[in-house]
Amino acid sequence: MNALQRKLLQRHRVHLVTKLKPELIYDFLVAKGVFTDDMIEEVKNSGTRRDQARQLVIDLQTRGTGAFPAFLESLQATGQHELLDLLQEELPIQDRPFTSVKPVEPQQGCQSVQQEIPTSRPIQCSDTDLVFPRTPTPRRLQDDMLIVEELKSLACKDHTDFDCCIVVILSHGSQAQHRQFPGAIFGVDGGQPVPVQHIVSYFDGSHSPTLREKPKLFFIQACGGDLKDTGFKTAEEVDSAPSIPYDTISLQTDATPCLAEDEPDAVSSLPTPSDILVSYSTYPGYVSWRHKKEGSWYMKALVHVISKYAHSDDLQTLLMRVTRSISENEEAKGKYKQIPGSFNFLRKHFYFFNKEKQ
Numbered sequence: 400m401n402a403l404q405r406k407l408l409q410r411h412r413v414h415l416v417t418k419l420k421p422e423l424i425y426d427f428l429v430a431k432g433v434f435t436d437d438m439i440e441e442v443k444n445s446g447t448r449r450d451q452a453r454q455l456v457i458d459l460q461t462r463g464t465g466a467f468p469a470f471l472e473s474l475q476a477t478g479q480h481e482l483l484d485l486l487q488e489e490l491p492i493q494d495r496p497f498t499s500v501k502p503v504e505p506q507q508g509c510q511s512v513q514q515e516i517p518t519s520r521p522i523q524c525s526d527t528d529l530v531f532p533r534t535p536t537p538r539r540l541q542d543d544m545l546i547v548e549e550l551k552s553l554a555c556k557d558h559t560d561f562d563c564c565i566v567v568i569l570s571h572g573s574q575a576q577h578r579q580f581p582g583a584i585f586g587v588d589g590g591q592p593v594p595v596q597h598i599v600s601y602f603d604g605s606h607s608p609t610l611r612e613k614p615k616l617f618f619i620q621a622c623g624g625d626l627k628d629t630g631f632k633t634a635e636e637v638d639s640a641p642s643i644p645y646d647t648i649s650l651q652t653d654a655t656p657c658l659a660e661d662e663p664d665a666v667s668s669l670p671t672p673s674d675i676l677v678s679y680s681t682y683p684g685y686v687s688w689r690h691k692k693e694g695s696w697y698m699k700a701l702v703h704v705i706s707k708y709a710h711s712d713d714l715q716t717l718l719m720r721v722t723r724s725i726s727e728n729e730e731a732k733g734k735y736k737q738i739p740g741s742f743n744f745l746r747k748h749f750y751f752f753n754k755e756k757q
Contacts, residue, residue, distance in 0.1 A: 404467040405460045407486050412456055418482055419452040424473035431469040433462050435585070437625050438571050445691065461587050546570075546586035547593055554601040554610070563614040563749075564602060569698065572621025574684050579672065580742055581683040582623050595619065595677065603672055610674075614749050616714070617677040620695045624684035630736035676749075678718055678741040688737050697739055700724040705751070714749040 408415070425439045434442075438458065445454040459466055474483040550566070558564060568584055573592050575583035580599055583592035595617075600606060602615045680697030681687040689695045704720045712720070718741055726738045 400460060400462060400464065400466050403490070407489060408456050408460055408467075411482075411485055412453070414485060415456050415482060416449050416452045418479070419455070420477070420479060421448065421451045421455050423477040423479070424470075427473040427476060428469060431465070431472075433466045433469050434458070435571070435573065437573055437622055438585075440625055441571070441622070441686075450691065463587060546584070547597075550598055550601055554607045556609075558607070558609040558613065561613070563616065564607075564610055565616045565618070566598075566602070567618045567620075568598075569620040569695065572619070572623060572687070574624035580677050582619070582621065582679065584619070584621055599672075599675060599677060603675065613674060614745060615675045616749075617675075618701065619677065620680045620687060620697050622685070622687045623679065623681050624686070626685045628682070628685055628736045628738075672744050673746055675744045676714065676741060678721075678739065680739050681737050682740060685737070686735070688735060696725050696728060696737060697721070709751040712750075714745070714751075715743065 421442070425434075425443075428434050429436060429439055442451055442454045442458065445451050459470055471483060471486060474480070474486075553564070553566070571585040573583050573585070575581065575592065575594050577594060577596050580595040582595045584595065584598065585592045599615075599617060602610055604611045607615075678701075680695065687695070687697060690699075693699055700721045704717050704724065708717055708720060718739075722739050726736065728737070
């Protein structure tokens with residue numbers, strides 16, 4: 400979406416929130432590839448009709464080049480002509496996909512009808528993509544999309560003078576089959592999501608030489624699917640046997656340990672995914688919640704915990720504090736629950752501050 404289109408949505412947000420009937424256009428926007436079912440479900444969960452309209456307008460501004468034309472077409476298709484005309488009137492004439500819908504004065508003995516004459520010219524969206532009023536084709540995400548190119552560019556930089564690399568991603572997400580790391584992330588252009596395992600792989604020991612043996616940290620705020628966790632009652636609410644602390648549980652097995660030996664010609668090396676940690680805002684397959692005003696539960700807790708305890712605690716302890724904070728979130732008591740987690744392949748304790756220099 401270009402700057403003018405975003406500006407129009409921002410300028411007319413109050414009118415859109417007041418007049419828009421979002422429930423009429425959800426299916427249309429999903430069919431056109433502007434949003435996924437998971438994204439629309441998040442919008443629906445935002446609250447009242449006005450809340451949904453407000454969130455939809457905000458999210459539209461983050462979508463790709465085909466989003467604005469598709470939104471205009473959805474307004475036209477669902478009879479929301481007042482909003483259609485409002486958004487079109489400030490566009491250049493050649494970029495208006497539909498003519499204004501004006502009532503035709505009835506002749507004597509005839510009923511009044513609405514006259515609608517769509518134009519047939521294409522809307523120029525980019526150097527390579529043309530979107531026609533009747534059949535908008537949103538740009539699909541490929542491996543060369545913006546989010547991937549930015550990550551590849553970061554991974555390829557010279558990190559010799561740096562101690563670590565930290566990547567923070569806030570976006571929509573979905574469940575995805577995986578071999579290493581679960582989940583997938585949507586970019587601003589809509590379309591196919593990028594698997595987290597692909598994102599992480601750009602920074603591993605095989606692809607980013609100057610980051611070898613250095614911590615690579617990924618913090619991901621995104622849904623892992625469309626499941627919603629209602630939680631379970633704790634011992635405080637129902638009578639149950641006392642819980643057993645983690646450190647008193649003994650694991651026993653009769654299995655013979657697998658003894659691996661180096662090959663005769665082995666050389667000094669490290670596993671490819673070593674020194675990587677991926678922290679997720681939610682359990683794979685589940686929704687990641689956010690507060691209407693304060694934003695993501697996960698990011699709020701992460702920032703608070705790091706700000707308060709990073710001077711003394713290592714990263715794994717910090718993340719455990721985040722997990723506890725979110726899982727015991729009093730704001731969500733009696734409603735849906737959420738628990739973050741991480742895949743940790745760090746070989747040492749990680750501190751944000753050098754304790755030796757304090």
